Amino acid sequence: MKVSTFGAIILTFTCSAATPAAAPLKVNGPRIMVHLKALSEFGKNPQGGVSRVAYTAADKAGREYVLRLMREAGLDVSIDVAGNLVGTRAGTDAALKPIVLGSHIDSVPEGGNYDGDVGSLGAIEVAQTLNERSVRLHHPLQVIIFQNEEGGLLGSSALGRGLDAARLNTVSQSGKSIRDGIEFLGGDVSRIAEAKRQPGSIRAYLELHIEQGALLEQQHLQIGIVEGIVGILDSEVTVEGFANHAGTTPMDQRHDALLSAARFVDKFNSLVTSVPGRQVGTVGWIKAEPGAYNVIPGKVTLGLEIRDLDVSKIKAIFARTGEAAEQIGRLNGTTFHFSPRDISAPALTDKSLQGIIAATAKQLNLSTKVMPSGAGHDAQEMANIGPIGMIFIPSVGGISHSPKEFSNPADIENGANVLLGTLERLEIADP
Numbered sequence: 001m002k003v004s005t006f007g008a009i010i011l012t013f014t015c016s017a018a019t020p021a022a023a024p025l026k027v028n029g030p031r032i033m034v035h036l037k038a039l040s041e042f043g044k045n046p047q048g049g050v051s052r053v054a055y056t057a058a059d060k061a062g063r064e065y066v067l068r069l070m071r072e073a074g075l076d077v078s079i080d081v082a083g084n085l086v087g088t089r090a091g092t093d094a095a096l097k098p099i100v101l102g103s104h105i106d107s108v109p110e111g112g113n114y115d116g117d118v119g120s121l122g123a124i125e126v127a128q129t130l131n132e133r134s135v136r137l138h139h140p141l142q143v144i145i146f147q148n149e150e151g152g153l154l155g156s157s158a159l160g161r162g163l164d165a166a167r168l169n170t171v172s173q174s175g176k177s178i179r180d181g182i183e184f185l186g187g188d189v190s191r192i193a194e195a196k197r198q199p200g201s202i203r204a205y206l207e208l209h210i211e212q213g214a215l216l217e218q219q220h221l222q223i224g225i226v227e228g229i230v231g232i233l234d235s236e237v238t239v240e241g242f243a244n245h246a247g248t249t250p251m252d253q254r255h256d257a258l259l260s261a262a263r264f265v266d267k268f269n270s271l272v273t274s275v276p277g278r279q280v281g282t283v284g285w286i287k288a289e290p291g292a293y294n295v296i297p298g299k300v301t302l303g304l305e306i307r308d309l310d311v312s313k314i315k316a317i318f319a320r321t322g323e324a325a326e327q328i329g330r331l332n333g334t335t336f337h338f339s340p341r342d343i344s345a346p347a348l349t350d351k352s353l354q355g356i357i358a359a360t361a362k363q364l365n366l367s368t369k370v371m372p373s374g375a376g377h378d379a380q381e382m383a384n385i386g387p388i389g390m391i392f393i394p395s396v397g398g399i400s401h402s403p404k405e406f407s408n409p410a411d412i413e414n415g416a417n418v419l420l421g422t423l424e425r426l427e428i429a430d431p
């Protein structure tokens with residue numbers, strides 16, 4: 001059967017329930033791998049990964065390569081004022097809101113070849129497949145390659161919330177300010193406000209990404225259906241004690257801030273794990289002062305964070321952490337002070353998109369798991385504009401932000417097919 005539009009496929013689904021559904025469109029998996037390999041040359045490092053930090057020459061060269069792929073996929077490509085690559089494919093009904101697919105190709109220093117790249121090249125492959133099969137969508141389609149995801153979701157923030165002067169003046173990992181970096185990539189900071197999109201202006205945003213954790217691999221599952229991107233509470237914690245001679249102060253007369261901090265780190269860990277759920281809590285850094293062999297530490301500062309999809313749970317754990325700290329302080333006459341920063345809000349994915357992703361995976365005979373994303377993604381900024389959906393594929397060993405990052409070609413192909421199939425079903429569900 002020749003299928004020229006998704007509208008034709010709907011007939012097969014709805015009118016012939018007794019017969020098998022039409023074979024879903026499939027991407028060209030080997031072609032994605034060829035593109036991944038070619039992209040890995042830009043910013044290649046001796047460890048086998050890439051250092052394609054945003055606003056560097058390698059980043060710019062990688063973007064030029066990707067821009068070429070977007071054009072070959074039949075997309076009408078431009079650089080928006082925020083420096084994002086935006087490829088557009090007209091739909092048959094210009095009045096409909098666009099469906100947006102996207103990710104990023106910048107990396108952390110000494111990063112890998114899969115974080116961002118899989119979703120970017122997967123989205124371009126979807127457009128290429130539609131183009132080759134001459135499939136016309138009702139909705140306009142946009143493929144966006146966001147700039148500087150790793151430096152704080154800059155490109156997607158410009159669309160989702162806007163970038164203010166304070167952010168534009170921040171110095172990025174490349175050494176350039178965000179402002180100069182955007183200009184370097186071909187954006188126009190003087191018109192940056194125009195990048196911001198109105199809430200409700202897109203039909204959906206879909207992002208394919210590597211999991212960056214090991215849950216899918218450990219459970220031998222193929223597709224992660226992301227239920228949301230976690231919120232994060234960060235707090236600096238100061239422990240005040242009394243610095244004194246380590247030789248002459250008896251053990252029962254010490255106000256040892258580091259001892260309290262050590263007890264606190266252990267207690268915090270057990271508090272986080274004492275309630276059911278998938279919340280995580282980490283003490284990521286610690287500093288003792290004055291920091292000498294022969295002085296009892298008088299002051300300790302440390303940084304903790306708590307992540308979960310539910311803000312009220314984050315707040316409850318943080319409150320219990322404060323109570324526990326007070327008790328620990330009483331044991332040896334030390335005091336705790338917490339300076340929490342704002343909680344970054346969790347971004348939940350759209351329930352109906354979760355369902356569509358699940359149905360697509362099922363039709364492709366792929367196993368799935370509904371799971372949170374513990375890492376941040378451009379999708380969380382796009383959630384300010386419209387419904388978001390995210391598809392995860394397994395990361396071997398759960399390794400990411402490392403040259404050792406790896407995902408199997410079969411999983412990459414599966415992920416891109418789920419992205420394509422989800423788009424197809426969304427088009428049917430919502431002509």
Ligand SMILES: [Zn+2]
Binds near residue numbers: 104115116209
């Ligand atoms: Zn990423």
